[in-house]
Amino acid sequence: MSSEVRVDGERVRELRETYRRFREKLREAEEIAESLGRVIGHVSRDSPSRISMEDSTVTFSIDPGVYLDNWSRLGRAASYVGVVDIKGGELVVMRLVEIIRTDAIMAFEQRCPLPTTPPIEPGGLLTPVTIKAKPLVRVDGRAMREALPGGRPAVEPKVADIVIEPQSPVILPNAEVLEAALGLNVGEVVVGALSVGDEPVVVDGRAVRVTMRVSDLFQHVLVCGTTGAGKTSFIKNVISQMLSIDAPPLIVVIDATGDYYHMFIPPASRDSLADLVYGEASEPSSVTILYPVTSDFAEEVVKRWSRPITLSEALMGIAFTYFERYVKPICDALGLKAEPKRPEDIAIDEKARSVRITLTFERRGERLGRKTLEIVPFALVYKDVREEVKTLNPYFTEQAALMLDTVVSAVSEGRDVKSLRELVRRLVGEGAREVQSRTHVHRSTLENIFRGLLMLNNMGIFDVRVGRVLLTEVDYPKLLSDQGRRLVILDLYNISGGRALDKVLTIRLMDKVFRWKEDEVRRGRPRPTIFVIDEAHRFFPKEASDKFERTYIEHVAARISLGARLGRRRKLGFVFSTHRPQDLHSIIPQLCNTKVVFRTTDAEVLRQLGVPKEYLDTITLAQAGTGIVVSHVYRQGHVTIKTPVPPIAGHYDLSRMA
Ligand SMILES: Nc1ncnc2c1ncn2[C@@H]1O[C@H](COP(=O)(O)OP(=O)(O)OP(=O)(O)O)[C@@H](O)[C@H]1O
Ligand SMILES: [Mg+2]
Incomplete structure (x- = not known):
C-alpha cells in the first residue's frame, strides 16, 4: 500500500517535470514563431491534429479580427501558412485545404431551430474561422531564426511527417522564410513570384521569389502557353533580371517576332508586381543588334548620298536608317524623345563594323536615362x-x-x-x-x-553593297567574347527575306555560337551563354511542309541536339517558347529539363509537360503571367509563379502601334 503511494508521488513529479518542459518548449515555439512571421493563431485544442501514413491535417481557428486583416492569405484555398511545432521547434509549412466560415447564429440553430430568418447583422460574423491545413515540409525553426534576417538560411527541408502538437503557434511566414522552407531560393535568376491562384504571394511588401541558378538554364527551358498567356513577358523579365546580376551571362536572342529588338526602350508602364519581385531591375541598358542587310535595304541607304560613300558613311547610313525606321516610331508612339546628345554619343568602329548610338531618353522634359544601341550590320559574301x-x-x-x-x-x-x-x-x-x-x-x-x-x-x-562598300559577315568570336556586350539580338523581324532567310540566318548564328563555345571550352573558360528562341516552332517545326523542309528539319534537329546536350560543359543554355510542344520537333521538349507553362486549355500540353492534376483548373483559367514551373530544380518538382505583365523591359504590340 505504502509503496503505491510512493509511485504516485514519483508520477506527479514526473508529470510536473514534463509540464515544465512543455511550458519551456511552448515559450520557445512562441519565440521562434514571432521571429519567422506573424502569429495568427494556434493549433486547435478541441479538434485532433492528425498524421497517418495516408493523410495528415491540422486544424486551427483564427480570430475573426485577424482573419479580416489577412483574408487575402487566410481566406484562400492553397495559401501557405506555417506552424512551429512545440515539441521540436520545427517550422512546418502547410497549405490550406479547407476554410470554414460559420455565422454565430449556427451555434443557436443547432440547439433549437429558429422560427424566422434572423436579420442581417455584423455580430453574426464575429466567429472564429476554422481552417484545415496540409503539411508540406518541415525545417529546423531555430536554424532558420539564427540565419535571419538577411542571409539565406541554409536549412534542409524535410518531409513533413510529424504530428503537430495542439496549441502550436500558427504564423504567416515572412517571405524569406517561405523561400527557404519551400526550397525556392535556389539561385541568382529570378523566375517570378510564388503564386496562389492568380495572385502573387506578397508579405510585408516583398514578394516570395522563385529563383534558379544560371547553370540550371544549361539544361534548357521550354516555355509554353496560348497566345497572350505571357510567354514573351516571362522571357523578357528573366533576360532583364539576368542582366542585372553579378557576372551576368551573355544573352543571344533570335528575334523573329519583333518583340525583343526594342526592349531597351523604357516601358510606358510598370506592373505593380515588378518592384516587389524585381526591385530595381528594369529594361536593359544596352543592346547589340545584329542586323542582316538585304540588298533592298542597302539601296535605300545609299539614296541618302549623291556621291560614292566611305565605309564609315555606309555604317552610319545603315545605323540611322535602322534607327529612324524601326526604333524612332516606337519612341514617338510612346511620347518619348530619344536622341544622341553629344558627338561622342555616336561611335563608329570600322574594324568591328559597328555603330554605337547612345540615346538619351526624355518624356515630357523629364530625363529617363541613357541607353546604348549598338548596330552591327552584316551580309554574307x-x-x-x-x-x-x-x-x-x-x-x-x-x-x-x-x-x-x-x-x-x-x-x-x-x-x-x-x-x-x-x-x-x-x-x-x-x-x-x-x-x-x-x-x-x-x-x-x-x-x-x-x-x-x-x-x-x-x-x-x-x-550586298552599299554604294561600293561590300558588307561582310560579323567576326563572331570577337563579338561574343567582348564582356561589354551582354545582350545580342539577331533582328529577323525588320528584314524582308522571308521565312527561309530567317532559318538560314538562325542556323548560321547557332553554328557560329557552337563553334565559338568549342574554342572557348578548349581555352578553358567558356563564357556562360543563354540562347533564346521565342516561337521556336518557326525554326524547329514538327511537320515538314515538303520534301525540302524535311531535309532541313533533319539537319537542324541533329545540330541542336548535339549543341544542347553539351550545354553544361559548354555553359550554353537554350530557352525556347512555343504555343504547344506538339508543334515542335520532339527533340526540343526532350532536351528541356525545365518547363514553364502559362495559360492553356490544351489537355495534351498539360499532360505532356507534367503539370500536376491539382493545377489543371488554375492553368486553364490563368490570367496573363500566371504559370507553373515544372522542374527538378524544385523540391516538390513544380512551383506556381506570377511574372509581371507587361514585363520590366519594353514590350510593345507593334501591330497595334502601326
Ligand atoms: N505594353 C503592354 N501593356 C500591357 N499589357 C500588354 C502590353 N503588351 C502586351 N500586353 C498583354 O500582356 C499579355 C501577355 O503578352 P505576351 O506577349 O507576354 O504573351 P505571349 O504568351 O508571348 O503571346 P504570343 O503567343 O501572342 O506571343 C497579353 O495578354 C497582352 O495583351
Ligand atoms: Mg510572345
Whole structure:
C-alpha cells in the first residue's frame, strides 16, 4: 500500500517535470514563431491534429479580427501558412485545404431551430474561422531564426511527417522564410513570384521569389502557353533580371517576332508586381543588334548620298536608317524623345563594323536615362562562305550537299566566280548541260543544287553593297567574347527575306555560337551563354511542309541536339517558347529539363509537360503571367509563379502601334 503511494508521488513529479518542459518548449515555439512571421493563431485544442501514413491535417481557428486583416492569405484555398511545432521547434509549412466560415447564429440553430430568418447583422460574423491545413515540409525553426534576417538560411527541408502538437503557434511566414522552407531560393535568376491562384504571394511588401541558378538554364527551358498567356513577358523579365546580376551571362536572342529588338526602350508602364519581385531591375541598358542587310535595304541607304560613300558613311547610313525606321516610331508612339546628345554619343568602329548610338531618353522634359544601341550590320559574301554553302542552306539534300563542291568547281573552271548571283547564272540553260556532261551529276541532284543556290541568292543577303562598300559577315568570336556586350539580338523581324532567310540566318548564328563555345571550352573558360528562341516552332517545326523542309528539319534537329546536350560543359543554355510542344520537333521538349507553362486549355500540353492534376483548373483559367514551373530544380518538382505583365523591359504590340 505504502509503496503505491510512493509511485504516485514519483508520477506527479514526473508529470510536473514534463509540464515544465512543455511550458519551456511552448515559450520557445512562441519565440521562434514571432521571429519567422506573424502569429495568427494556434493549433486547435478541441479538434485532433492528425498524421497517418495516408493523410495528415491540422486544424486551427483564427480570430475573426485577424482573419479580416489577412483574408487575402487566410481566406484562400492553397495559401501557405506555417506552424512551429512545440515539441521540436520545427517550422512546418502547410497549405490550406479547407476554410470554414460559420455565422454565430449556427451555434443557436443547432440547439433549437429558429422560427424566422434572423436579420442581417455584423455580430453574426464575429466567429472564429476554422481552417484545415496540409503539411508540406518541415525545417529546423531555430536554424532558420539564427540565419535571419538577411542571409539565406541554409536549412534542409524535410518531409513533413510529424504530428503537430495542439496549441502550436500558427504564423504567416515572412517571405524569406517561405523561400527557404519551400526550397525556392535556389539561385541568382529570378523566375517570378510564388503564386496562389492568380495572385502573387506578397508579405510585408516583398514578394516570395522563385529563383534558379544560371547553370540550371544549361539544361534548357521550354516555355509554353496560348497566345497572350505571357510567354514573351516571362522571357523578357528573366533576360532583364539576368542582366542585372553579378557576372551576368551573355544573352543571344533570335528575334523573329519583333518583340525583343526594342526592349531597351523604357516601358510606358510598370506592373505593380515588378518592384516587389524585381526591385530595381528594369529594361536593359544596352543592346547589340545584329542586323542582316538585304540588298533592298542597302539601296535605300545609299539614296541618302549623291556621291560614292566611305565605309564609315555606309555604317552610319545603315545605323540611322535602322534607327529612324524601326526604333524612332516606337519612341514617338510612346511620347518619348530619344536622341544622341553629344558627338561622342555616336561611335563608329570600322574594324568591328559597328555603330554605337547612345540615346538619351526624355518624356515630357523629364530625363529617363541613357541607353546604348549598338548596330552591327552584316551580309554574307559568297567568296568567303564558298566552302560553307552546303551547310548554310539546310534545304540541300544530302546528295546535293555531297556534290556541291564538284558542281561549283566545274562551273568555275578557269573563271573566277565572284558572286552567288554569277554562280546561279552559270547554272542556267547551256551552263547546266555543260556541268552535267562534265560531272555526271544526276539531273535531280543538279536541280536541287540549282534550287538551293537560287533560293539563297533570292534572299538578297549575298554580296550586298552599299554604294561600293561590300558588307561582310560579323567576326563572331570577337563579338561574343567582348564582356561589354551582354545582350545580342539577331533582328529577323525588320528584314524582308522571308521565312527561309530567317532559318538560314538562325542556323548560321547557332553554328557560329557552337563553334565559338568549342574554342572557348578548349581555352578553358567558356563564357556562360543563354540562347533564346521565342516561337521556336518557326525554326524547329514538327511537320515538314515538303520534301525540302524535311531535309532541313533533319539537319537542324541533329545540330541542336548535339549543341544542347553539351550545354553544361559548354555553359550554353537554350530557352525556347512555343504555343504547344506538339508543334515542335520532339527533340526540343526532350532536351528541356525545365518547363514553364502559362495559360492553356490544351489537355495534351498539360499532360505532356507534367503539370500536376491539382493545377489543371488554375492553368486553364490563368490570367496573363500566371504559370507553373515544372522542374527538378524544385523540391516538390513544380512551383506556381506570377511574372509581371507587361514585363520590366519594353514590350510593345507593334501591330497595334502601326
Ligand atoms: N505594353 C503592354 N501593356 C500591357 N499589357 C500588354 C502590353 N503588351 C502586351 N500586353 C498583354 O500582356 C499579355 C501577355 O503578352 P505576351 O506577349 O507576354 O504573351 P505571349 O504568351 O508571348 O503571346 P504570343 O503567343 O501572342 O506571343 C497579353 O495578354 C497582352 O495583351
Ligand atoms: Mg510572345
